[in-house]
Amino acid sequence: xxxxxxxxxxxxxxxxxxxxxxxxxxxxxxxxxxxxxxxxxxxxxxxxxxxxxxxxxxxxxxxxxxxxxxxxxxxxxxxxxxxxxxxxxxxxxxxxxxxxxxxxxxxxxxxxxxxxxxxxxxxxxxxxxxxxxxxxxxxxxxxxxxxxxxxxxxxxxxxxxxxxxxxxxxxxxxxxxxxxxxxxxxxxxxxxxxxxxxxxxxxxxxxxxxxxxxxxxxxxxxxxxxxxxxxxxxxxxxxxxxxxxxxxxxxxxxxxxxxxxxxxxxxxxxxxxxxxxxxxxxxxxxxxxxxxxxxxxxxxxxxxxxxxxxxxxxxxxxxxxxxxxxxxxxxxxxxxxxxxxxxxxxxxxxxxxxxxxxxxxxxxxxxxxxxxxxxxxxxxxxxxxxxxxxxxxxxxxxxxxxxxxxxxxxxxxxxxxxxxxxxxxxxxxxxxxxxxxxxxx
Numbered sequence: 001x002x003x004x005x006x007x008x009x010x011x012x013x014x015x016x017x018x019x020x021x022x023x024x025x026x027x028x029x030x031x032x033x034x035x036x037x038x039x040x041x042x043x044x045x046x047x048x049x050x051x052x053x054x055x056x057x058x059x060x061x062x063x064x065x066x067x068x069x070x071x072x073x074x075x076x077x078x079x080x081x082x083x084x085x086x087x088x089x090x091x092x093x094x095x096x097x098x099x100x101x102x103x104x105x106x107x108x109x110x111x112x113x114x115x116x117x118x119x120x121x122x123x124x125x126x127x128x129x130x131x132x133x134x135x136x137x138x139x140x141x142x143x144x145x146x147x148x149x150x151x152x153x154x155x156x157x158x159x160x161x162x163x164x165x166x167x168x169x170x171x172x173x174x175x176x177x178x179x180x181x182x183x184x185x186x187x188x189x190x191x192x193x194x195x196x197x198x199x200x201x202x203x204x205x206x207x208x209x210x211x212x213x214x215x216x217x218x219x220x221x222x223x224x225x226x227x228x229x230x231x232x233x234x235x236x237x238x239x240x241x242x243x244x245x246x247x248x249x250x251x252x253x254x255x256x257x258x259x260x261x262x263x264x265x266x267x268x269x270x271x272x273x274x275x276x277x278x279x280x281x282x283x284x285x286x287x288x289x290x291x292x293x294x295x296x297x298x299x300x301x302x303x304x305x306x307x308x309x310x311x312x313x314x315x316x317x318x319x320x321x322x323x324x325x326x327x328x329x330x331x332x333x334x335x336x337x338x339x340x341x342x343x344x345x346x347x348x349x350x351x352x353x354x355x356x357x358x359x360x361x362x363x364x365x366x367x368x369x370x371x372x373x374x375x376x377x378x379x380x381x382x383x384x385x386x387x388x389x390x391x392x393x394x395x396x397x398x399x400x401x402x403x404x405x406x407x408x409x410x411x412x413x414x415x416x417x418x419x420x421x422x423x424x425x426x427x428x429x430x431x432x433x434x435x436x437x438x439x440x441x
Contacts, residue, residue: 018063018422019031019060019421019422020154022196022240022420023284023377023418028337029378030337031379031381031421033423036386036421036438038407039396042411042412045439046436046437047437048121048122052069052071052433053073054071054073054147055073055145055146055147056069056145056146057145057148057194058145058147058149058151059417059419060150060417060427062422064119064155066117066118066172068116069429070113070115070150070151071115072111075108078107078109079107079134080107081106082133083106083135105138110132111129112129112147112166113127113130113147114127114170116158122434131162131168133165135164136164136184137164137185139190141190143390144191146162148192149162149196150196156172157171157221158171161197163185164182164183164184166179166182167179178224180224180226182208182217183212185211185212186210187211188211188235191238193210194282195207195208195237195238195239195241198243200250203221204220205217205218205241205252205265207237207240209236210235210236213231214234214235215230216254216263218265218268227268228268234257237255237280238332239281239282241253241284242286242292244292244308246290250265253285255285256281257277257278258275259274260274260275260304261273271311272311272314273313273315274304274306274311274321278301279296279300280296280299281296283296283332283335286334286335290308291306291358294306295330295344297346298347301325301328303344304324306322307320324360328351328365328366329347330344330346330347331348333376333377336385340356341355341356348373349373350368350371350389350395351369352403354401363401369387370408371389373391374387374388375417376388376415384399385399390414390415392414392430393409394410395409396409413431413432413433414431416431424439
């Protein structure tokens with residue numbers, strides 16, 4: 001067999017057995033070969049259910065026979081607070097529904113874990129404690145987690161980012177190969193840290209936006225050596241970077257309330273920028289067929305479609321900004337682009353819109369799905385769209401211009417994390433359990 005053909009077959013097999021980042025191996029939230037069930041409950045189509053050792057809103061990632069998650073475990077050990085009021089993080093505005101204001105500094109130690117589970121059985125294969133610290137900021141939001149950024153795997157290593165608690169590279173047996181401490185963040189209202197790094201080729205990129213000195217930094221994935229660091233002045237953001245290859249050059253796109261910016265992956269040099277986002281940027285950009293979709297939905301609504309092949313410099317008044325949609329966009333969930341259909345929620349509710357990804361034409365808008373609070377991003381597989389509600393309710397829709405519900409399901413847990421789809425299975429991470437949803441054998 002010719003070497004190139006052999007490599008193509010191996011790559012195809014790996015793709016069929018992997019979901020390497022929280023939005024899938026291609027960053028789109030779509031499984032091209034996935035075919036999970038449309039119906040499930042605690043009594044139906046749960047292949048296994050495993051209690052996790054700690055809390056977290058990070059999504060599971062999958063490589064062949066292993067699933068990887070991160071957890072933060074609060075212990076009974078106490079100590080002196082490690083944080084201090086700084087900047088905007090100390091400004092209280094009362095405790096509304098979101099529970100923000102001026103929370104007390106933590107005094108309990110947390111153990112920060114990377115956990116590997118057997119994909120077939122759900123049994124924990126290993127767990128490694130990478131940090132044991134008292135967080136420097138209290139939880140300024142009722143749904144904040146100290147294990148919010150999702151892990152990444154390349155099939156050789158797992159990269160776990162715990163924000164101020166450090167960035168860790170472990171091998172597939174759980175041995176820590178290298179680690180980095182980037183400092184302590186000061187997030188607005190102490191809403192916590194949530195940006196997941198992005199991996200492309202040999203380079204791992206971390207976005208470090210907060211109320212203090214902010215930057216984007218790149219590391220060699222094997223050694224942990226810092227390759228470049230570029231200053232950013234955006235304030236707190238939670239969006240994970242997106243990667244796109246255009247005309248032989250790889251770009252890293254990061255949204256921001258002042259400007260969304262694309263950086264050269266090799267040098268960290270700014271390539272283009274665009275203003276227009278709302279105050280807080282959380283959704284991760286999606287890049288499909290050379291178009292980058294950037295969205296925000298707090299204190300306003302905006303969705304931009306940017307032709308990154310022609311983008312250069314400030315593109316705000318150029319033809320590179322293809323179209324803009326300004327109604328009902330997401331605050332936390334990222335959009336789903338699936339076969340030309342672009343789906344997104346309104347703020348953090350179950351109200352869904354679907355528009356044409358090429359033209360921006362609205363197919364339907366503000367459709368009530370029956371879900372209440374939504375933090376998880378939608379995923380696509382088998383010509384279907386899977387929606388996750390925080391309260392344990394799920395909807396399965398038929399892909400298309402019209403709103404067609406195929407199934408309504410529920411589980412006994414709270415779901416903040418986005419699903420993973422591999423083959424015939426849907427992996428759902430709740431606050432207490434990890435579920436494998438698959439047809440009963």
